[in-house]
Amino acid sequence: MPENLAEMEDLEAFRLRARAWLAESMPLLDGRTNHQIMADDEECVQARALQRILFDGGFAGLCFPREYGGQGLSREHQSVFNQESSPYEMPVVFNVPTFAIMAATLLDFGTEEQKKRHIPAMLSGEEMWVQFLSEPSGGSDLAGLVTRATKDGDVYILNGSKIWSSGAFRSDYALCLARTDGQATKHRGLTCFILKIHQPGIEVQRIMMVNGWNEFCQEFFDDVAIPEENIVGALNDGWTVASRLLYHERDAVGGGSKFISGSSGHRGAQGAGRGDLVDLAHATGSTQDPAVRQLIGEARALDLVGNQLIARTTKGIMAGALPETAGSIPRLFMATNTERHHDIALEIAGSHAGAWAEGDPSGGVGNEFLMRQGGSLGGGSNEMQRNIISERVLGMPREFAADKDMPFDEVRHNASPSRPS
Numbered sequence: 491m492p493e494n495l496a497e498m499e500d501l502e503a504f505r506l507r508a509r510a511w512l513a514e515s516m517p518l519l520d521g522r523t524n525h526q527i528m529a530d531d532e533e534c535v536q537a538r539a540l541q542r543i544l545f546d547g548g549f550a551g552l553c554f555p556r557e558y559g560g561q562g563l564s565r566e567h568q569s570v571f572n573q574e575s576s577p578y579e580m581p582v583v584f585n586v587p588t589f590a591i592m593a594a595t596l597l598d599f600g601t602e603e604q605k606k607r608h609i610p611a612m613l614s615g616e617e618m619w620v621q622f623l624s625e626p627s628g629g630s631d632l633a634g635l636v637t638r639a640t641k642d643g644d645v646y647i648l649n650g651s652k653i654w655s656s657g658a659f660r661s662d663y664a665l666c667l668a669r670t671d672g673q674a675t676k677h678r679g680l681t682c683f684i685l686k687i688h689q690p691g692i693e694v695q696r697i698m699m700v701n702g703w704n705e706f707c708q709e710f711f712d713d714v715a716i717p718e719e720n721i722v723g724a725l726n727d728g729w730t731v732a733s734r735l736l737y738h739e740r741d742a743v744g745g746g747s748k749f750i751s752g753s754s755g756h757r758g759a760q761g762a763g764r765g766d767l768v769d770l771a772h773a774t775g776s777t778q779d780p781a782v783r784q785l786i787g788e789a790r791a792l793d794l795v796g797n798q799l800i801a802r803t804t805k806g807i808m809a810g811a812l813p814e815t816a817g818s819i820p821r822l823f824m825a826t827n828t829e830r831h832h833d834i835a836l837e838i839a840g841s842h843a844g845a846w847a848e849g850d851p852s853g854g855v856g857n858e859f860l861m862r863q864g865g866s867l868g869g870g871s872n873e874m875q876r877n878i879i880s881e882r883v884l885g886m887p888r889e890f891a892a893d894k895d896m897p898f899d900e901v902r903h904n905a906s907p908s909r910p911s
């Protein structure tokens with residue numbers, strides 16, 4: 491926003507300014523959808539270029555502070571911009587995790603130097619980030635991770651492996667949680683590091699999934715040197731940083747984050763799974779089928795409930811009436827709602843979901859169904875969200891953990907995995 495405008499621009503004036511700029515600067519979608527999951531490297535190059543255009547135009551990072559390259563505007567400005575930008579191609583791949591999770595966590599815990607170095611680079615499309623949390627030995631028990639970072643002079647030497655990292659192959663940096671003190675209890679000996687991904691000692695392997703996507707990666711670390719100044723938060727206090735990161739993730743996945751810019755149009759990753767059930771009914775000639783109409787009505791009602799739940803929970807957290815952990819409530823709802831939408835789409839598509847001719851608009855529903863569980867795992871499984879709601883929203887007793895007070899090195903755990911040949 492130009493410096494001479496008022497500190498916080500009037501919403502209507504902002505809407506008109508954004509509308510005019512978008513029409514001049516961004517390509518129209520023309521029936522395509524914005525992809526959170528990139529089909530190929532070319533799309534990723536295009537997303538970086540579009541993010542740069544937003545940055546140069548003063549429309550990147552609307553809710554990020556100005557000193558870190560953002561616009562210092564409000565959640566309402568972001569929501570107006572999201573409405574106005576819906577007909578345009580937007581680099582939504584940057585939203586999660588780069589902006590809404592990684593930049594948000596850096597804002598909370600990064601040093602001034604880390605924030606100044608990385609947040610403007612994210613907002614200008616130069617740096618894409620990913621989270622290195624989950625490990626092959628298990629993701630839910632995050633504090634039980636076995637990747638080690640051992641101090642050696644003024645660097646830490648990283649060894650181990652991370653997995654299920656979304657888009658790591660095309661990302662530039664990660665926030666990586668590693669064990670720095672095996673003598674401390676499992677939550678106390680962890681540290682969060684900024685990690686440059688493409689460097690000697692790090693091997694990134696893409697994982698081919700059953701639906702043909704190869705977005706997930708596994709990384710192997712062999713004596714990777716991390717400078718001490720890359721520690722985020724305090725040494726051995728990585729659990730505090732990771733807990734905050736997971737809060738931002740629940741907020742982003744649950745729909746409450748103010749750092750999400752633009753929308754994918756459809757809520758499914760690539761089209762027919764969710765937002766266009768009516769189109770699907772038209773394509774399958776079932777608009778007069780009473781059962782299909784019921785299903786579409788149910789899906790619509792669930793979406794409206796979801797939107798209200800997000801708004802209410804976000805307001806409650808902002809007003810202090812609900813704890814931040816209440817973000818698990820919409821996160822859980824959105825995950826079960828996604829499952830239900832995939833079931834409904836599959837039911838409407840019928841046999842078209844199993845086999846379809848090229849160009850059949852209902853084709854692909856079956857393929858998307860294979861990702862049905864994704865939202866119920868990413869950012870912590872539904873079961874973990876239910877645990878959080880019962881323990882940290884409702885104040886019920888904590889789940890028993892035999893290893894909670896033991897030095898981690900004395901806890902029996904899975905071995906670090908060996909690399910597949």
Ligand SMILES: Cc1cc2nc3c(=O)[nH]c(=O)nc-3n(C[C@H](O)[C@H](O)[C@H](O)COP(=O)(O)OP(=O)(O)OC[C@H]3O[C@@H](n4cnc5c(N)ncnc54)[C@H](O)[C@@H]3O)c2cc1C
Nearest residue numbers: 621623624628629630654655656864867868869870871873
């Ligand atoms: C779409 C998607 C994107 C992801 N992106 C990333 C990423 O970018 N970076 C990253 O680090 N990870 C990522 N993940 C991994 C994700 O965080 C893990 O899959 C998740 O934390 C669960 O860990 P796990 O798969 O090892 O399952 P496990 O931890 O092995 O759990 C297996 C099952 O046991 C249940 N369970 C475990 N413990 C408990 C308990 N205490 N109480 C009740 N039930 C329990 C779980 O709910 C689950 O059903 C992603 C996953 C998905 C699906």
